[in-house]
Amino acid sequence: MTELDKKSLSERDICSKFITPAVRNAGWDELSQVREQVYFTKGRIIVRGKLVTRGKAKFADYILYYKPNIPIALIEAKDNNHSVGDGMQQGLEYTATLDIPFVFSSNGDAFLFHDRTGQSKQIQQRIVAKVDELMALCDRLEAQLTTTQTESRRLLESVLHEAISVQSGLEQ
Numbered sequence: 001m002t003e004l005d006k007k008s009l010s011e012r013d014i015c016s017k018f019i020t021p022a023v024r025n026a027g028w029d030e031l032s033q034v035r036e037q038v039y040f041t042k043g044r045i046i047v048r049g050k051l052v053t054r055g056k057a058k059f060a061d062y063i064l065y066y067k068p069n070i071p072i073a074l075i076e077a078k079d080n081n082h083s084v085g086d087g088m089q090q091g092l093e094y095t096a097t098l099d100i101p102f103v104f105s106s107n108g109d110a111f112l113f114h115d116r117t118g119q120s121k122q123i124q125q126r127i128v129a130k131v132d133e134l135m136a137l138c139d140r141l142e143a144q145l146t147t148t149q150t151e152s153r154r155l156l157e158s159v160l161h162e163a164i165s166v167q168s169g170l171e172q
Helices: 003-007 011-025 088-098 120-171
Strands: 034-039 045-048 051-054 059-067 070-077 102-106 111-115
Touching: 011 034, 011 059, 011 070, 011 102, 059 088, 070 088, 088 102, 088 111
Parallel strands: 070 102
Antiparallel strands: 034 059, 045 051, 059 070, 102 111
């Protein structure tokens, strides 16, 4: 799709054509882990004299769930006339209200991420430390395997040498 065509799409079109497929491709189960257009307020009550009306209801474009009833992330979508991060402030307000730890903003071109817990760096450091630990274990196992293979080769050569020597002695 050309840039001009993408700019002509509505926010819902961006959601259905770009964001939902990206969420699906990232491994989220649409039936049990993804909800779209989740209303969480009925709108502000506006009183003017004896007239009472409601303002516009608030809804999250997407809420991603770790498990049922345990929301983990919110995605705020914007049409492609907005930059990728234009939905971040709105998403942060919604996640504060809903007590959701992670926020994504997207215009269909990319995703911008924010960790409200402030623990992403520590988590990344723990992951890197664990990967380093696993790589060191792999190195040790590879060294042990090489040593074992070398010892097995030497043993096999020794057995073959002995067998050949015994056979040569019998032939004489």
